[in-house]
Amino acid sequence: MADIRILLNDRSVGELKPPNSGQYRARDTQLKGFHVVVGTRTKTFAVQGDLRKDGRRVASISVRIGDVTAMSTREARATAKSHLAQIAKGEHPEPKTSNPTTLRARALLGTDSNERRDVTSNSIALRQAWERYRDAHLIRKGRSAGTIEGYRDHIERLFKDWLDLPLQILAEDPGKVIARHDQITTEHGPYIANGSMRTLRAVYNHARKAHRHLPTDNPASAVDWNCEQRRSTAMGLNDLPHWFQQVAALPNPIRREFHLLSLLSGSRPTALMEAKLHHLDLRRRVLHIPRPKGGAERAFDIPLSRQMVLCLLRVIRFGRHFYPHEANQWLFPSDSASGHLAEQKEARHVLAKWGNDLRQTFRTLATSAGVSEFDARLLMNHAIPGVNAGYISRHKLLEHHLRTQQQAISDTIFCSIGELAWNDQEIGSWLGPRASQRALYRARIGA
Template identity: 30%
Template sequence: MPKLLLTKRNIDSKKHIPPVEKGQVDYFDTEVKGLMLRVGKESKTFYVQVDVLDLTTGKYKSVREKIGRYGEWTPEEARATAPQLIRRLRDGKPKEDPPPTLKAIYERYLVDKRLSKGTVTLYKGYIPRLFESWLDLPLNLLEKALTPEVVIDRFQHIRENNGPGAANNSFKCLQAIINYAEILYPQFITRNPTKVLSRTDMWAKIEGRDDCLEPKQFKIFSDALLKCTPAHRDCYTFALYHGIRPAEAYSLKWEDVDLENDFATFRHETERSKRTYTVPLSRQSKAILSRRKAAATEGQVHVFPKQGPRNKHEHLILRADHLKGKTGLSLTPHGLRRSFITTGERLRLRREDINWLTGHTDNTVTGKHYAKLTPDDLRPVLQAICNEIERLMLEGVGAKVITLPTAAQNQ
């Protein structure tokens, strides 16, 4: 086996390393024992090779490990790296895998943790969109790259552009992911950079939301929806006409819609805090669904499909910043739910009926054991609320109320 001082000049010299037509030739460095350059027909690669004792046979055997290709590694870098690799091989320690990236931990977190569909949607809505430039960072560089200044600056940027709720929620998600990385890879990360937000008391203090459309704002809201895509416009309006949670609106599937009998079912994976429930359709909401059905493509699963290639879900998403930007109102998608409930109360309708229509669980003795209302029983109540919402959106405050017949009344 030839020996050669592995320098760039010698490696590039055809005199010292002639071209190889067949097979491979190993050149051992004269300065660092165990460092070698394997030369093939089209490549030159640095390795380390040492003889170690095989405890099972009592004999020595050669063990080799790749450093990297010449060109990607300089001789000086290979010579500096070789001693630690040689020591590890002699000690019989396994090869250390490179540290995973933050993106890899994020993807593993979603797989390993038992998260609800809604929580997974939350993570997927925040992490790739708001932390895209951080995802390719390997874990061993997180603490160095995500300095307190960098973390605080990103938090403030999200708070200013997406709202304090988005800032809190997105960094809580990121913090949970990095906490998981600390457990799995303590050799690469020992401190969660996002905890600076707690030490500096940066978390936004959020009061309970009470945003709701005032009577004079319904027409402003309706007119502003013309700036949205037809799918977004229909989804926002459908959510308002039923007072449902935003996720119940945009995740609605065609298999849960019965246009023939005028019903829709809103499903939940877990029944702990939210129940799956079926509601009647009003004249207005049926018109929306019929319009969506006519626009649906073959095999389309969701009533309100995703808009644009950047959306990673199969359905669109209703976001507070999007709604505020289009309408100019301080209104969240959940505020549409409050607007429906408040409209029903202004009409002096029974709160129990409104709660039933909006999927609120009635934990009273009467609600749990005696009340056996059906969706058809609540159809007149829903229609009354929708008529009032329609009136306010079309005519505004002060217009005359015209009660339109429901489908059930026409039969």
């Protein structure tokens, strides 16, 4: 297959088709020498340039940067620029190699091809690489505490015995990484195994920006990734009456309202648990989420339907009664160390669906409510694919259009329970007229 010229980015690289046999190169239209080598099974970032001495061309070399699954196009382009700058100076980017062409080029340039640096002795260890990645990348970019904790758990628990191991050793012996992936798969499951390897891959790529002696091939790219299937745990309209009955039977009224708001908003549980009282603007009927998944730059407002406003009013009343001190700050207060609801899990026999199940349910029922996929993405703060994303001003749609769509979803959910709010005693004591006032009265008198 003949070589092609395209603008290399994550999308275009992902769309490159493998040849039936052999390989071809997709050359970047912006950065001369930067390209992707596309084989039948792999795609590899690389640079190509001419080594010169005293103005004369010594050799044409091609240097691998890394597998496309191990780094983004932006990272590969930055590395390519660095490599091309070295080549322009007559220096070979690879610190050591056994490639005959490269060895010949080094000899012609007057470089001792047998010279080898003892990079292992001063190579950065996994512990230092992780701490640098955590502080300079995760914390500085405003990633949520839950995201940082997930990365920390992978590195400090699953790779605990590797913390003082130089990354150079892992890079030169990817068999260690393959064996660890297999071990984690057996002991903890395929999803955690894949997730831990993604973390290791990210830490290694970040470390290599400052430690160019590390090999370009990421050791995590050697693993055979476990198959992952999206878990389908959403409820349909017919499942909601039973779910409402289960929620109504929960003894803690704040947890009841939390699960209901999770369903009505489709929000990630952590975002709601960490919501503060001043994030709620009842005049504009929005709940501000300042640090969702993705960090502060993804902050957004959730438009509130009538049912969501009533839910929040109830939880504020209950919070002020049961946790008066914590309720001054948190929307979902509790007696936890943080002062807010810290655990949203329920026993499955007590409540069949919670957490991400409700997020999937929201997305499913949005279709039943006639809400478009585009609007559902905006309501859930999902990224909008394609070039149109940069032209969307979400806040301009918030006050009217998105709130109308939110109201349609809430109406669909509550219509599914029909007359249960009046006919079912527990649901009626939760959602019926003046139910919260009666509940607070019973709580005050200890009934």
